[in-house]
Amino acid sequence: MTKDYYAILGVDRKATKDDIKKAFRKLAQKHHPDKGGDENKFKEVTEAYSILSNERKRREYDSYGRTFAGGGAGASTGGFDPNQFSGAQGQGSPFGEFDFSDIFSGFSGFGDIFTGGEGASQVARGRDISIDIEISFKEAILGARRSMLIAKVSKCEECVGTGAKKGTKMKECSVCGGSGRMHETRNSIFGAFSAVRTCKECEGTGKIPTERCNVCSGHGVLRREEEISVSVPAGIDNGEMIRLPGQGEAVKNGTSGDLYVKVHVKPHPIFKKEGVNIVMDLPIKITDALLGSTVPVTLIDDKVLEIKIPQLSNAEETLRVRGKGVHAQGAQGDLLIRVTIALPKKISSRAKKAISELKEEGL
Ligand SMILES: [Zn+2]
Ligand SMILES: [Zn+2]
Structure with a gap:
C-alpha cells in the first residue's frame, strides 16, 4: 500500500x-x-x-x-x-487517547503517537537524571568503582510504592469509578472534542489507599538520598557517559528513569591516552642518546620497567612497549614512549673542552 x-x-x-x-x-x-x-x-x-x-x-x-x-x-x-x-477503547472520541492540544503545542513528538499499538504507551516513566564524576587517569585506565549519595525521587520503602499505610487495603477510586480514566471535553483550535485522560486522583490505577502511608503521604515516592554504586570500565575516555538503567527518578505506578554518569578524567602529568595506547614523553641525556642506555620508567600501575634506549639516530624517537597500554574489552594497547633529548642547562668548563674536541672530530 x-x-x-x-x-x-x-x-x-x-x-x-x-x-x-x-x-x-x-x-x-x-x-x-x-x-x-x-x-x-x-x-x-x-x-x-x-x-x-x-x-x-x-x-x-x-x-x-x-x-x-x-x-x-x-x-x-x-x-x-x-x-x-x-485506540482500542475509542469511546468518546474516535481517536481514543489522542490529545490534540499536545500536537499543536509540540509537533516534535507527533510520530510517537503511532507507535504504541499495544496500549502500553501510557505507562508513566520517571525522569532521567545525570551526574558528573571525576576520576583519576589511573582509574580511567585500570577501571574503578564509585559509591555516591544521590538525592532523587525514589520509591517509598515503607509502602513499596503503593502509597498505602502498611496493613491497610486499597479501595476503588471514587473520582473515576475505578476505571483509571476520565473522559473530558477539551477545547482546541478545531472547537470542542472529547478526550480520555488518566485519572489524577488514582493516577490511572483505579485504586486509592484507604489510609495513606505516613512516610510518603500516599505519593508512593519521595525525595531522599540513595547510595548508588557505579562501576567505571577500564579504558574509559574523558567525557564518556555510563548509563544505569532504572536508577533515575522513580514514579508511582510506572518505571523509573535512567541515571547517566558523565565521567571526567583528570589529566595526568606524564601519561596521555590515545585510543588503546598510553603515550608518554621521556627526556633523556644527550650522552644516553649518543651511546644508548637503560632508563627506569614508572608505569601507570606503579610497576617500574627498565626501558632500553638504543643509540638514537634522530633527535626524537618513539619506542613501543607492547601490551603495556590499555587493557579493555579484549583490546590490548601499547605504551608509546616518545624519547626526546634534554640538553643540559649548564656545561662545566671540562665538558665544554670535551665537546669542543668532539666538534673538531666533526660530530
Ligand atoms: Zn510510602
Ligand atoms: Zn481514579
Missing part, C-alpha cells in the same frame, strides 16, 4: 518542514471529524504528516516508498496501520 504522502498533503517533494506543517494544519482543520469532516480523509492526512514531518521517516519514504521499524525513540511501525490510531 504505497501512498503518495506528498499528494495527500498537496505539497511538493521539495517542501520544507514548515510547508508540510502548514499544509497539514489546513487539511487537519478541514477534515477533522469533530468539525464534520471525513474521518478516513483525516486519518490519511495525519498519517502523511506523521511520515513527512519526521526527517528520518521522510528520508526512508523518499528512498524506498515506505518507512522501516527501528530502535530508538520515535521509531514508527514498519507497516503503518492507521487503525492503531483509533
Whole structure:
C-alpha cells in the first residue's frame, strides 16, 4: 500500500518542514471529524504528516516508498496501520487517547503517537537524571568503582510504592469509578472534542489507599538520598557517559528513569591516552642518546620497567612497549614512549673542552 504522502498533503517533494506543517494544519482543520469532516480523509492526512514531518521517516519514504521499524525513540511501525490510531477503547472520541492540544503545542513528538499499538504507551516513566564524576587517569585506565549519595525521587520503602499505610487495603477510586480514566471535553483550535485522560486522583490505577502511608503521604515516592554504586570500565575516555538503567527518578505506578554518569578524567602529568595506547614523553641525556642506555620508567600501575634506549639516530624517537597500554574489552594497547633529548642547562668548563674536541672530530 504505497501512498503518495506528498499528494495527500498537496505539497511538493521539495517542501520544507514548515510547508508540510502548514499544509497539514489546513487539511487537519478541514477534515477533522469533530468539525464534520471525513474521518478516513483525516486519518490519511495525519498519517502523511506523521511520515513527512519526521526527517528520518521522510528520508526512508523518499528512498524506498515506505518507512522501516527501528530502535530508538520515535521509531514508527514498519507497516503503518492507521487503525492503531483509533485506540482500542475509542469511546468518546474516535481517536481514543489522542490529545490534540499536545500536537499543536509540540509537533516534535507527533510520530510517537503511532507507535504504541499495544496500549502500553501510557505507562508513566520517571525522569532521567545525570551526574558528573571525576576520576583519576589511573582509574580511567585500570577501571574503578564509585559509591555516591544521590538525592532523587525514589520509591517509598515503607509502602513499596503503593502509597498505602502498611496493613491497610486499597479501595476503588471514587473520582473515576475505578476505571483509571476520565473522559473530558477539551477545547482546541478545531472547537470542542472529547478526550480520555488518566485519572489524577488514582493516577490511572483505579485504586486509592484507604489510609495513606505516613512516610510518603500516599505519593508512593519521595525525595531522599540513595547510595548508588557505579562501576567505571577500564579504558574509559574523558567525557564518556555510563548509563544505569532504572536508577533515575522513580514514579508511582510506572518505571523509573535512567541515571547517566558523565565521567571526567583528570589529566595526568606524564601519561596521555590515545585510543588503546598510553603515550608518554621521556627526556633523556644527550650522552644516553649518543651511546644508548637503560632508563627506569614508572608505569601507570606503579610497576617500574627498565626501558632500553638504543643509540638514537634522530633527535626524537618513539619506542613501543607492547601490551603495556590499555587493557579493555579484549583490546590490548601499547605504551608509546616518545624519547626526546634534554640538553643540559649548564656545561662545566671540562665538558665544554670535551665537546669542543668532539666538534673538531666533526660530530
Ligand atoms: Zn510510602
Ligand atoms: Zn481514579
